Amino acid sequence: MTPIKIVLLYQSLLGIYGDRGNAMVLRKRLQWRDIDAEIVEIEPGDAVPADGAVYLFGGGEDAAQISAVKGLKADGHIFEAVEAGAVVFAVCAGFQIVGNTFTVGEHDEVIEGLGLIDVDTRRGTERAVGEILSHWIKPDGTESLITGFENHGGFTTLGSAATPLARVEIGIGNANDGTEGAVQGKVIGSYPHGPSLARNPELADHLLTLALDRELDPLPMPELDELRRQRIAAIRKAGRS
Amino acid sequence: MSELSALATPAALTVTDRIRLSVAIAVGNAAAVTSRLAGKGSGASVRGQILTRLVPDAFPLLLQGRRVLSVSGTNGKTTTTHLLAAAIRAGLGVDATRLVTNADGANLHYGIASALSQARKADIAVLETDERVVSDMIAHARPEILVLLNFSRDQLDRHHEIKALGRAWRQALESAGPAGPTIIANACDPLVTWSAGTAARVVWVETDTVWHADGALCPACGEILQRIPADGRDRWDCPGCELSQPEATYQVAGAAITVPDGRRVTPNLRVPGSFNISNAACALAAAVEFGVDVDTALAGMHTVTAPAGRFATASFGGVAARLLLAKNPAGWAEALPLAQSDPVVLAIDSVAADGKDVSWLWDVDYEQLAGRTVICTGPRAHDLAVRLRYAGVDHRIEHDLVSAISSAGVDHVDTIATYTPFQALLKTAGLR
Numbered sequence: 095m096t097p098i099k100i101v102l103l104y105q106s107l108l109g110i111y112g113d114r115g116n117a118m119v120l121r122k123r124l125q126w127r128d129i130d131a132e133i134v135e136i137e138p139g140d141a142v143p144a145d146g147a148v149y150l151f152g153g154g155e156d157a158a159q160i161s162a163v164k165g166l167k168a169d170g171h172i173f174e175a176v177e178a179g180a181v182v183f184a185v186c187a188g189f190q191i192v193g194n195t196f197t198v199g200e201h202d203e204v205i206e207g208l209g210l211i212d213v214d215t216r217r218g219t220e221r222a223v224g225e226i227l228s229h230w231i232k233p234d235g236t237e238s239l240i241t242g243f244e245n246h247g248g249f250t251t252l253g254s255a256a257t258p259l260a261r262v263e264i265g266i267g268n269a270n271d272g273t274e275g276a277v278q279g280k281v282i283g284s285y286p287h288g289p290s291l292a293r294n295p296e297l298a299d300h301l302l303t304l305a306l307d308r309e310l311d312p313l314p315m316p317e318l319d320e321l322r323r324q325r326i327a328a329i330r331k332a333g334r335s
Numbered sequence: 336m337s338e339l340s341a342l343a344t345p346a347a348l349t350v351t352d353r354i355r356l357s358v359a360i361a362v363g364n365a366a367a368v369t370s371r372l373a374g375k376g377s378g379a380s381v382r383g384q385i386l387t388r389l390v391p392d393a394f395p396l397l398l399q400g401r402r403v404l405s406v407s408g409t410n411g412k413t414t415t416t417h418l419l420a421a422a423i424r425a426g427l428g429v430d431a432t433r434l435v436t437n438a439d440g441a442n443l444h445y446g447i448a449s450a451l452s453q454a455r456k457a458d459i460a461v462l463e464t465d466e467r468v469v470s471d472m473i474a475h476a477r478p479e480i481l482v483l484l485n486f487s488r489d490q491l492d493r494h495h496e497i498k499a500l501g502r503a504w505r506q507a508l509e510s511a512g513p514a515g516p517t518i519i520a521n522a523c524d525p526l527v528t529w530s531a532g533t534a535a536r537v538v539w540v541e542t543d544t545v546w547h548a549d550g551a552l553c554p555a556c557g558e559i560l561q562r563i564p565a566d567g568r569d570r571w572d573c574p575g576c577e578l579s580q581p582e583a584t585y586q587v588a589g590a591a592i593t594v595p596d597g598r599r600v601t602p603n604l605r606v607p608g609s610f611n612i613s614n615a616a617c618a619l620a621a622a623v624e625f626g627v628d629v630d631t632a633l634a635g636m637h638t639v640t641a642p643a644g645r646f647a648t649a650s651f652g653g654v655a656a657r658l659l660l661a662k663n664p665a666g667w668a669e670a671l672p673l674a675q676s677d678p679v680v681l682a683i684d685s686v687a688a689d690g691k692d693v694s695w696l697w698d699v700d701y702e703q704l705a706g707r708t709v710i711c712t713g714p715r716a717h718d719l720a721v722r723l724r725y726a727g728v729d730h731r732i733e734h735d736l737v738s739a740i741s742s743a744g745v746d747h748v749d750t751i752a753t754y755t756p757f758q759a760l761l762k763t764a765g766l767r
């Protein structure tokens with residue numbers, strides 16, 4: 095069987111917050127289950143494979159966002175892949191560029207995004223920087239806490255085709271409106287950046303389940319449980335520092 | 336090129352300013368003594384804070400009457416400041432007391448004011464300067480020399496756009512005009528090159544840079560930079576505008592530095608790591624511009640062993656630990672290859688001085704430690720443990736910093752720490 099492809103897009107542009115971690119986590123969680131997996135790193139100018147199982151977008155600064163959109167539109171394969179049912183997980187600035195529009199620069203120039211998910215981003219009333227805690231309703235109806243670090247100046251509003259990923263307990267999230275992230279089909283956007291999947295293994299496994307279209311065995315990791323316990327307690331104790 | 340023996344233009348302080356400063360320094364000194372007796376470190380920071388509270392313009396006032404050399408950049412500024420100060424002291428010989436430096440690495444306004452307040456008569460100041468203070472330094476100190484080492488991601492929860500800092504440097508240099516400083520700049524760093532672009536005069540140094548991840552886009556026009564192979568190494572170039580890697584007059588190749596007269600010199604440094612050869616090349620260029628000859632400067636740099644505790648070895652419960660500081664992914668990329676012990680101790684914290692966001696753990700190549708054991712310590716030991724689990728590196732957690740070292744089970748252990756645990760270890764060892 096050919097390895098499951100995890101496509102890590104444009105790390106030189108979209109990777110300022112340890113976002114590579116999301117790819118490393120997904121690959122390892124497949125390998126630990128004896129499922130062959132590889133990370134395909136794509137830089138601007140490289141052809142994007144259309145047969146990836148998961149496509150990952152990370153965070154970047156304004157000019158990098160514009161370059162990334164330009165490169166991916168010129169290549170075009172990301173649209174084929176999404177059409178064919180690939181999973182997209184986009185964090186931070188990556189969440190903004192997979193949407194319809196976002197703004198850059200001091201004069202809030204509006205830039206067309208990739209339009210993979212029905213959201214629009216505009217300059218927020220404050221910069222969101224700090225740990226965030228939110229409640230994600232899993233497909234089975236139960237709740238899972240998502241912990242991470244957000245750092246963004248844009249506020250994102252959802253159009254009718256997208257639904258929020260989670261409900262914010264502490265932090266800013268999409269627009270300080272109690273919602274965090276967005277889901278539309280198999281495209282998921284979220285603000286906690288970088289290694290969000292390292293701290294949130296259920297979300298990581300959810301992406302893999304969507305990509306493989308089958309249930310996965312649990313992977314016990316006591317030190318990860320302890321890390322989650324610590325971070326959730328720390329966020330709740332500090333509120334928003 | 337400056338004349339080393341030239342004296343600074345004396346400060347033109349009013350009598351009132353002199354009295355205000357003297358009183359504030361006396362109060363600050365008393366507080367520093369109290370702090371020291373209470374075992375709270377050197378007291379330099381307390382002194383600086385009191386001084387700048389009592390005299391808010393202490394920073395510009397104390398800079399008057401000095402010839403200033405300023406050193407900034409994301410990584411290596413403390414070591415480079417020590418190397419440069421040692422080179423200039425060697426050049427000054429018996430007049431070495433003319434020189435003052437913030438050797439403790441306190442590089443914000445109040446830290447610099449604190450150091451200057453302890454040497455009112457010293458007319459040459461070699462000052463480590465935080466990136467955020469560089470613009471004020473250019474405006475108030477009119478430095479003769481400004482060394483810009485590198486510019487990479489560091490504590491993004493605070494500096495969410497490093498480019499904004501570069502823009503501020505450009506404006507300050509533009510305002511300074513022809514009277515502005517001679518810049519000693521790392522030609523391999525696109526953001527440094529762009530930031531220095533408005534300076535009246537630049538001496539370029541081609542360093543041996545391992546970290547390129549923060550230089551993907553042209554800071555001037557936003558195009559993706561190209562890396563063109565030339566003579567066995569890459570040069571960067573922008574396809575969208577005029578910006579490209581400048582020709583350097585100092586070049587680092589391996590352990591050697593080529594100087595402007597074409598000679599290849601080998602600095603016999605006592606601080607480890609190839610990145611310190613690059614730091615030494617920048618310090619050398621600055622010292623030469625200030626009027627020190629190459630050989631004297633190198634002899635001076637040879638005296639530097641553990642700048643502000645970096646690379647120092649200290650004993651904890653009978654285990655000798657070499658203490659390495661790493662504050663960001665670029666710093667870790669430099670420090671990890673130096674740490675060869677097994678086990679190795681890694682200490683992580685996330686208070687403001689370390690950066691509150693530890694996402695950077697995923698930008699560091701901890702995979703290179705596979706086959707050895709890591710002892711994870713510091714308040715964010717668990718974040719590191721999870722990172723190491725995914726990297727396939729054996730590890731255990733030891734919450735207490737000192738126990739992490741003393742329980743290592745070997746005679747010698749390399750220890751890499753972020754800022755706060757690094758300072759805590761220095762303090763425990765009596766090194767600060």
Ligand SMILES: [Zn+2]
Nearest residue numbers: 553556573576
């Ligand atoms: Zn350009």
